[in-house]
Amino acid sequence: MVLTINGCRIIPIDGPVIEQGAIQIERTMLRAVRPSPVTEPGGELLDARGMTAIPGMGQMHGHFSGYMHTMDTGPINAQPHTLKAIQATTFARNALNAGITMWREVGAHAHIDLQLKKAINLGLVPGPRMQAAGRWLGHTGGHGTGLNEQVDGPEALRQAVREQVAAGADGIKLIASGGVMNATEDPFGMEYSEEEMRAAVDEAHRAGKWVAVHSHPAIVTRAAIRAGAQTIEHATEIPDDVIELLLKHRIFIVPTFAAYWKLSREGREIGLDPGLVELAHRVWDRKLEYFMRAAKAGVKFATGTDTGAPRVFHHELALELELMVQVGLTHEQTLRAATASCAELMGWSDTLGTLTPGKEADVVLLDGNPLEDISATRRVRHVFKAGKHYTPEPPVPPLPW
Numbered sequence: 589m590v591l592t593i594n595g596c597r598i599i600p601i602d603g604p605v606i607e608q609g610a611i612q613i614e615r616t617m618l619r620a621v622r623p624s625p626v627t628e629p630g631g632e633l634l635d636a637r638g639m640t641a642i643p644g645m646g647q648m649h650g651h652f653s654g655y656m657h658t659m660d661t662g663p664i665n666a667q668p669h670t671l672k673a674i675q676a677t678t679f680a681r682n683a684l685n686a687g688i689t690m691w692r693e694v695g696a697h698a699h700i701d702l703q704l705k706k707a708i709n710l711g712l713v714p715g716p717r718m719q720a721a722g723r724w725l726g727h728t729g730g731h732g733t734g735l736n737e738q739v740d741g742p743e744a745l746r747q748a749v750r751e752q753v754a755a756g757a758d759g760i761k762l763i764a765s766g767g768v769m770n771a772t773e774d775p776f777g778m779e780y781s782e783e784e785m786r787a788a789v790d791e792a793h794r795a796g797k798w799v800a801v802h803s804h805p806a807i808v809t810r811a812a813i814r815a816g817a818q819t820i821e822h823a824t825e826i827p828d829d830v831i832e833l834l835l836k837h838r839i840f841i842v843p844t845f846a847a848y849w850k851l852s853r854e855g856r857e858i859g860l861d862p863g864l865v866e867l868a869h870r871v872w873d874r875k876l877e878y879f880m881r882a883a884k885a886g887v888k889f890a891t892g893t894d895t896g897a898p899r900v901f902h903h904e905l906a907l908e909l910e911l912m913v914q915v916g917l918t919h920e921q922t923l924r925a926a927t928a929s930c931a932e933l934m935g936w937s938d939t940l941g942t943l944t945p946g947k948e949a950d951v952v953l954l955d956g957n958p959l960e961d962i963s964a965t966r967r968v969r970h971v972f973k974a975g976k977h978y979t980p981e982p983p984v985p986p987l988p989w
Contacts, residue, residue, distance in 0.1 A: 595608055634977075645689065646933075653698070759797045822894075826878040826882040849907070923958060
């Protein structure tokens with residue numbers, strides 16, 4: 589049986605825009621992308637006139653296993669893991685309904701991410717395709733205390749990596765610098781040494797796993813790149829020598845604009861410490877200082893929001909796209925960052941990321957044209973993942989505490 593999505597604008601990412609064409613899906617695959625509507629389609633027909641088709645989008649910095657209403661880790665740690673796991677299934681559904689068909693989980697409670705990935709793959713619950721890091725690793729008393737697994741020293745890190753790999757992790761997440769969780773924290777302080785990162789990366793690479801490193805300052809990013817990391821998360825300071833390293837090693841950055849925009853703009857509204865809100869403003873301003881210079885130099889980047897932080901909802905990837913345009917990217921660059929770049933980062937370029945015949949049928953239909961108005965990515969009307977049709981529903985809110 590062939591399904592024809594007929595009469596829509598098509599943004600394939602890897603080719604010219606088709607103003608009114610047709611996409612044909614056979615089982616799980618894209619059978620054809622046609623430059624004009626099909627007059628006698630046969631099979632099933634979806635009238636998509638007035639809509640725009642783009643590839644399934646990607647979230648490269650997500651946390652399905654929780655949501656924090658403030659930066660107090662007490663409430664989330666008080667929730668039973670079973671309840672967090674059930675809530676994670678609703679977040680996964682929310683994400684898929686928002687057009688997110690690729691998801692990289694960079695740290696979760698109690699390996700909920702690994703079991704959620706299995707449940708999605710088995711068809712027990714709807715959700716994006718996932719790669720997952722298991723427990724995220726940080727040093728004692730450092731950023732993420734109360735959420736992460738605290739590990740110190742090269743040998744202990746090797747053992748912790750082995751444990752994540754044994755549990756089924758696809759990659760490893762290291763918290764190597766400070767962050768923005770309390771007003772006294774220094775986002776630009778180094779928390780893991782290069783020696784510690786090298787040990788963790790070496791152990792991960794022995795098992796064929798990627799490593800994502802949380803890093804705001806240039807000094808940590810340099811060390812992470814030398815240690816062999818595949819991606820830099822947040823990547824706030826990117827001076828010229830770091831740009832050269834990123835280009836040389838073809839490393840992706842995931843800037844997570846949404847988290848710092850939300851904290852700095854809405855933090856006071858939810859009762860955050862004014863000092864923490866000011867810290868988020870500092871990080872946001874520093875990001876603006878560096879990011880476009882790196883993007884113009886050709887540094888690879890992909891979309892990710894740091895879901896689960898206050899007001900950073902699992903379905904709201906569109907905010908990251910809007911902020912990317914706000915800081916200076918074109919609409920085309922932004923759509924590529926959310927589609928083809930995510931597929932490349934995850935090693936899935938052969939099957940996902942563009943609307944190309946022979947690839948998996950991950951298609952999102954939007955109301956409007958995101959090449960003119962990037963907020964059209966909020967108006968998702970239909971989602972196809974591996975050819976299966978989902979009609980979006982309103983997102984389920986997080987637990988109220």
